[in-house]
Amino acid sequence: MANASSYYSSNSTATSGINFLPSLGLEFSGSGIATPSPKFYELNRVSAGLQKYYLIVLAVIGVPGNALTVATILSMHTLSPATFFVVLLAVFDGCALIVKLLGNxxxxxxxxxxxxxxxxxxPLSIFFSTTANWILVLICLERFISVCYPLKKAYLFTKRRSYICAAVLIGFLFTLIMTILVVTRTYEERQCKVEKSSLWFHINVWLNLNLALYIFLPFVLIALLTTFIIRGLRKSRKHRMSLVGKEDGNSQEMRVLKDCSQDGARVPRKSRSLSTPVTPTSIHNQRLLEDTARVERMITLMLIAAGMIFLLLSLPMALFYLIDPFNRLNVDKMTVSAARWTLFQMVAFLLLDSSHAINFFLYFLTAKRFRVQLLRIILGRAACWGRRLAGREQEAASNGNRPRKARGSKGGGSHSTTSTCLNSSGSRGSTVYLPSGWD
Structure with missing residues (x-):
């Protein structure tokens, strides 16, 4: 997690803005304080254990998960602005976990x-973590426009504009964070310190700006956009239900008219030539529209889940930084309440950092198409490896039972197994992967 220990050490000229190992309350002056109770040391041991191991667990879970997310989305060959942002989010989440673990x-x-x-x-830890949260904001913004203003989406969120938005966001945050931290820091006496000339800026500007960029602004924007998305989905559902009701009423009216016409004069049938012809092209276009609609629903569900989970996981950290300024009088005392506050801080770090590790599991649970594509990749690769091994064994057995051919006169049969292996998108025909239908 970024952004916390610098907050605690901000009143010292040795402030480093370090963001990996928050203060555990283990170094206190203890002036006027009696020997701490065993409960104090027990709570601090728990906090120290969390600090030491939680990033290892998150990296082991999150880095492979984010890599599988990138591979699965790219193998679909349907890179839209939404899927592009999902891939970008997975990349930055993985990088954030790796850099945090190295710093830890x-x-x-x-x-x-x-x-x-x-x-x-x-600085890289702060950059990757902050950028990942803002990419999630862009994802929620794209979904908000898709749900609430679907007719404007094709104009507002083209692929080119999505690439430009991502490049501007990444460039701005990288320049801001790296410039401030590189300029205001110095390395003296084997310590990372803040320049004395920059100490006021670091304490009064940078720490607050850092918290706003990393937690508070993304939290507020994602909460608002997610609320609007859910509200827009409800409105569109009501509108769709009303249209279905009108269609049912019209069909019932047509049945009544048909019964009446059978009792009276015979109504001439409509010429088939006047009806809209059904062609293979129109059927193909209809299937494309239906598939696009399913993809949009899948992405919306995935990203609503990601936004909601981010809000839940970042809420403790937001509460911590809102309450902490009023709790500063007790934070430097060797009391049980101070140790509990430190433990709450560590749990908040754990929850917020876990937001970089669990998106893969959210996608897997909420999106059937994502699950199917992931299984295609796994089963396809496993089948490919199995066929290669079987082909090599068969080739070795056949070479042992017949005379060796002259060099350059091999047939192509021994290599036929590798040519039929699946690629990640399942484009070659095979009986290994799941059926091509998504639903």
Missing amino acids: QLGQHELMGHPFFCKIMD
Whole structure:
């Protein structure tokens, strides 16, 4: 997690803005304080254990999950603005976990004052984490326009504009974060410190800006956009139900008219030549429209789930930073309440950092198409490897039972197994992967 320990050390000239290892309340002056109770040390041990191991667990889970998300989405060959942002989010989530874990391990080995950590690792941690949250904001904005203003989506969110928005966002955050942290920090006496000339800016501007960019602004925007998306989905559902009701009423009226016409004069049948012809092209276009609608519903469901989970996981950290300024009088005391507050801080870090690791599982649970495509990749690769092994064994057995052919006179039969292996999108015909229908 980024952004917390710098908040605690902001009143010192040795402030580093370090974001990997938040203060555990283990170094106190203890002036006027009696020997802490065993409960205090027990709570601090729990906090220290969480600090030491939780990023390892999240990286082991999240990095492969984000890699599978990228592979699955790209294998669909339907890269839209929404899927592009999903891939970008997975990339930055994975990078954030990797950089955080490296920084955590540097801190465990007391290398947090190293120039590499001071000038590169810590700023990159803030950059990747902040950018991932803002990409989720862009995803919610794209879904909001798709649901509430579907006729304007094709104009507002083209692929080219999506690429430009992502490039501008990444470039702006990278320039802002890296410039501020590289300029305001210095490496002195084997410690990462803030320049004395920049101390006021660091305490009064950067720390607040950092919190706003990383937590508060994304939290508020995602909450608003998710609320509008859910409201728009409800309105569209009511509108669709009303249209279905009108169609049912019209069909019933047509049946009544048909019964009346059978009792009276015979109504001449409409010439078949006047009706709209049904061609293979129209059927294909209809299927494309239906498939596009299913993809849109899948993406909307996936990203609503991702937005809601982000709000739930970031809420404890937002509450922590809202309450913490009023709790500063007790934070430096070796009391049980201070240890509990530190433990709450660590749990908040764990929850917020886990938002970089669980999106893959949300997609897998909420989107059937994502599950099917992932199974295609896994089963296709497994079948490909199995066929290659079987082909090599068959080739070895056949070579042992017949005379060796002259060099260059091989037939193509021994290589036929590899040519039929599935690619990630399942484009070659095979009986290994699941049926092509998504529903």
